Amino acid sequence: MANNSSHITDYKVLTRVLLVLMFLTFLTISVTSYNLAAFTVTIALLIAGVKSFLVLSYFMHLKYESLLLRILVSIVFVLFALIVLITFIDYSYR
Amino acid sequence: MSDTNIHTEEHRNDDASKLGMWLFIFTELLLFGGLFLVYSIYRAQYPHNFHEGSLELSVTIGAINTIVLLFSSMTIAMALTAMQRNNKKLAMTMIVVTLVMAVVFLINKYFEWGAKFHHGLYPGSDLMALLERGHLLYFSLYFFMTALHAFHIIVGMVLLIVVLLRVKSNRIHAHKYVLLENGALYWHLVDLIWIFLFPLLYLIS
Structure with missing residues (x-):
């Protein structure tokens, strides 16, 4: 199965x-x-x-999951890092 | 394939269920992510107020709750391992231990919040209105983020109770445990969020 x-x-x-x-x-x-x-x-x-x-x-169990899932999870964290980075750039150059 | 494997098998796809759970977890991560973003912006603007605010929280209670959640995360992972190895009794024990840990966490939280409420510090209180802006933001974020997290703990407990009952009635078994797997994933999410909440709210100097 x-x-x-x-x-x-x-x-x-x-x-x-x-x-x-x-x-x-x-x-x-x-x-x-x-x-x-x-x-x-x-x-x-x-x-x-x-x-x-x-x-x-x-x-x-991500270590043993499919590559697709691992890539998806990484994308979410990268996306969040980008949001934080862009917001901080915005705040520091106003 | 070429196998004439005609069972009266129900139609299900565990990988798809898990993917669905993960997509839901992504939305949860971004929900808390948004709050962490608000936190970091205001912290950058009011570093002193945030530092003073964090001094009023008990690192001991925070640390105990961290250990409790980490431990419960391990027990629910063990429940899944036990189920996969067809050890129903151990799986049930581990789910119960996880639930007990969740209750311990909430009791700790009750005392922690209770002390703050006792000192007149709660959302909408007269004291909160008198606080400096940075201080007010820190405590508003503290109450909102920990309350939202505690709400997730309660939702997770409900989910795990459903899982427990289904394991008991053999509707979850060694060949069909995706609900336990997804329940465990949700529980780990709750732990994951706390891993960031603890240092950011309790340990900033």
């Missing part, structure tokens, strides 16, 4: 991903407790990006 040929993620993989996610959460908290000025936000967002990548890839 073609409907059930999807990848099965092992419990161990899921547990490991959770541990990494928790580690990254503590890392964000400890990094942001230091005042590194503008870098704090950048680092916090970078870590959030890594965390969301892990959730998307392993918990949401």
